[in-house]
Amino acid sequence: MMSNLVFLPIFIPLFVGALLVFFNKKHQLTMKISYLTVILNLGVSIYLSYYVFKNNPLILETGGWKAPYGIILVADKLSVIMILSVNVIALAAVIFASSSVTSKMVQHYFYPLFFLLIAGVSGAFLTGDLFNLFVFFEVLLMASYGLIIIGGSKQQFRESVKYILLNLFSSILFVTTVAFLYSVTGTVNMAQLGERVAEVEQQGVLTGIAILLFVVFATKGALFPLYFWLPKSYIVPSPVVSALFGALLTKVGVYSMLRVYTLIFSHKLELTHSFFIWVASITMLIGVIGALSTSNVKLIIAYNIMPAIGFMLLGIGTFSAESLAGTIYYLVHDMAIKAALFFLAGLLVWHAGTSNLNKMGGYIKTSPLLGWMFFIAALVLAGIPPFSGFIGKYLLLRGAFDEEHYFAAGIGLLSSLLILFSVIRIFIGAFWGEVKEEPKEKVRRSGLAASGFLIAISIVLGVGAEWFYPYIQSAADSLIDPQIYIDFVLKE
Amino acid sequence: MEIVMSILAGTLFAAGVYLLLQKQLLKIVLGTALLSHGAHLFILTMGKLNRGAPPILEKGITEYTDPLPQALILTSIVISFGVTSFLLVLAYRTYQSNKTDMMDQLRGTDDE
Numbered sequence: 001m002m003s004n005l006v007f008l009p010i011f012i013p014l015f016v017g018a019l020l021v022f023f024n025k026k027h028q029l030t031m032k033i034s035y036l037t038v039i040l041n042l043g044v045s046i047y048l049s050y051y052v053f054k055n056n057p058l059i060l061e062t063g064g065w066k067a068p069y070g071i072i073l074v075a076d077k078l079s080v081i082m083i084l085s086v087n088v089i090a091l092a093a094v095i096f097a098s099s100s101v102t103s104k105m106v107q108h109y110f111y112p113l114f115f116l117l118i119a120g121v122s123g124a125f126l127t128g129d130l131f132n133l134f135v136f137f138e139v140l141l142m143a144s145y146g147l148i149i150i151g152g153s154k155q156q157f158r159e160s161v162k163y164i165l166l167n168l169f170s171s172i173l174f175v176t177t178v179a180f181l182y183s184v185t186g187t188v189n190m191a192q193l194g195e196r197v198a199e200v201e202q203q204g205v206l207t208g209i210a211i212l213l214f215v216v217f218a219t220k221g222a223l224f225p226l227y228f229w230l231p232k233s234y235i236v237p238s239p240v241v242s243a244l245f246g247a248l249l250t251k252v253g254v255y256s257m258l259r260v261y262t263l264i265f266s267h268k269l270e271l272t273h274s275f276f277i278w279v280a281s282i283t284m285l286i287g288v289i290g291a292l293s294t295s296n297v298k299l300i301i302a303y304n305i306m307p308a309i310g311f312m313l314l315g316i317g318t319f320s321a322e323s324l325a326g327t328i329y330y331l332v333h334d335m336a337i338k339a340a341l342f343f344l345a346g347l348l349v350w351h352a353g354t355s356n357l358n359k360m361g362g363y364i365k366t367s368p369l370l371g372w373m374f375f376i377a378a379l380v381l382a383g384i385p386p387f388s389g390f391i392g393k394y395l396l397l398r399g400a401f402d403e404e405h406y407f408a409a410g411i412g413l414l415s416s417l418l419i420l421f422s423v424i425r426i427f428i429g430a431f432w433g434e435v436k437e438e439p440k441e442k443v444r445r446s447g448l449a450a451s452g453f454l455i456a457i458s459i460v461l462g463v464g465a466e467w468f469y470p471y472i473q474s475a476a477d478s479l480i481d482p483q484i485y486i487d488f489v490l491k492e
Numbered sequence: 493m494e495i496v497m498s499i500l501a502g503t504l505f506a507a508g509v510y511l512l513l514q515k516q517l518l519k520i521v522l523g524t525a526l527l528s529h530g531a532h533l534f535i536l537t538m539g540k541l542n543r544g545a546p547p548i549l550e551k552g553i554t555e556y557t558d559p560l561p562q563a564l565i566l567t568s569i570v571i572s573f574g575v576t577s578f579l580l581v582l583a584y585r586t587y588q589s590n591k592t593d594m595m596d597q598l599r600g601t602d603d604e
Contacts, residue, residue, distance in 0.1 A: 135567060142578075154589045157585055157590060158586065158590055161586050164575075165512075165524065168524050168575055169524065172524070172528050175531045175532075175568050178535075180538065183538035
């Protein structure tokens with residue numbers, strides 16, 4: 001009976017999303033239903049996490065088909081941590097949306113698409129089946145295709161075409177890779193894949209498939225050299241959509257890598273994982289260079305997604321219990337802070353009436369709260385203690401130093417400094433000095449509330465690291481030993 | 493038979509990639525359609541081509557086809573059908589609002 005709980009984080013948003021399609025003309029009603037739904041869903045995911053950490057992981061075998069034959073949903077420690085983070089972001093997004101989403105956007109199905117996105121992301125985190133992972137990828141991508149063009153401006157169409165084409169191509173590649181893997185191993189169940197790949201010690205063609213799969217996830221997660229679609233397509237939609245994309249979509253790619261390269265392809269570390277470290281280093285560098293190269297506020301934040309992805313990949317590449325814990329910590333931290341920064345950048349752009357940093361200035365006088373929040377968010381992002389970014393980076397870098405990846409760790413430290421510089425540049429440019437142009441509109445309260453909520457969470461994550469760390473570490477410990485997951489799913 | 497199917501899938505992939513590298517938006521959309529056909533054929537081939545037997549395994553039956561690739565393809569066809577139709581509409585709207593369907597004119601920073 002308890003195992004049905006696993007389905008709820010997918011079912012609730014899916015059901016409400018489908019329901020809200022019929023109420024697209026009723027703005028107030030949809031907003032209230034959305035509030036109730038995200039709070040309910042957050043409650044469910046808190047209970048799910050509590051249950052999984054207190055007792056044992058849960059598994060739902062759909063239709064009663066036993067593990068390797070049917071489709072399964074697995075809520076292990078890593079999954080529930082991710083589900084919890086997603087629902088916190090969803091709550092913040094609904095708070096932000098309550099003032100920023102216009103009736104026209106609601107009419108164009110903002111809320112249904114939003115809930116379908118949440119359902120897809122939750123499904124990707126919970127599934128225990130590689131083909132099912134592809135299906136949930138498609139669910140969340142379909143929702144994102146809808147969200148990115150709400151508004152229908154010229155730039156949105158122009159950039160979303162590229163976004164969609166590239167994601168479509170990588171999805172086709174994903175299906176092909178699953179077909180390869182099926183022909184070699186005869187299964188698409190992740191636990192059984194892990195078992196069978198381990199039996200033959202990941203010989204020859206399997207490593208090739210592993211790299212092909214990495215290309216798929218690298219495209220979704222915007223790693224070098226497959227990142228070029230990301231920055232511009234993430235800044236064209238409404239800020240709440242940008243925040244959702246920045247916080248959730250790339251992280252699904254990272255989560256998939258975290259799962260696949262610990263559970264299935266972890267036997268030829270010198271071929272796959274050492275390659276990851278190089279990709280991670282270059283991604284970090286390219287990301288910060290991009291962030292420094294522009295004076296468009298939103299673009300600076302969008303480029304800052306990439307070094308974060310690089311950091312997480314560094315943890316996966318290092319592949320020790322400590323660095324994996326760092327990756328998970330950083331993943332949770334980055335979800336919260338990226339959403340907060342996209343919110344704040346959106347508020348700032350509305351306030352100033354332009355996204356060009358050179359035309360801003362002195363807004364600390366007109367909107368002190370926004371300024372200080374931005375300042376704290378910048379410190380959190382760069383990883384200044386005692387905030388949450390510091391804990392994640394500390395674990396990652398210590399892991400990298402322990403495994404003697406000095407070069408990558410050095411790049412990581414350098415890029416952290418440059419990240420700080422790139423975001424503080426916004427703070428200095430937009431908030432210091434004299435007011436150059438009068439602000440266009442007042443900062444929206446609910447927008448500040450949503451960002452404040454997320455920043456508070458990152459501060460709690462950083463200051464209360466002592467309290468959260470054991471949970472993260474136990475999730476990482478179960479990743480480093482795939483046999484735990486395999487035995488649990490296949491019940492041997 | 494598997495060889496022929498693999499070559500066919502490969503040809504579809506090659507044609508799809510060629511179309512994907514074109515400048516005109518409609519050709520690119522057609523390219524993605526061909527690519528997904530290639531991927532579907534490929535899944536079918538990967539599950540071994542057995543003819544004339546139902547996908548049912550019972551006691552005493554030795555001849556059967558693998559049902560899993562069929563289920564996978566069905567899912568995948570539905571998804572690519574949806575995405576392709578969406579993409580066609582999007583390509584048309586992009587053409588309408590940007591007044592061009594050439595990819596090399598659909599780039600760049602601009603008047604924001």
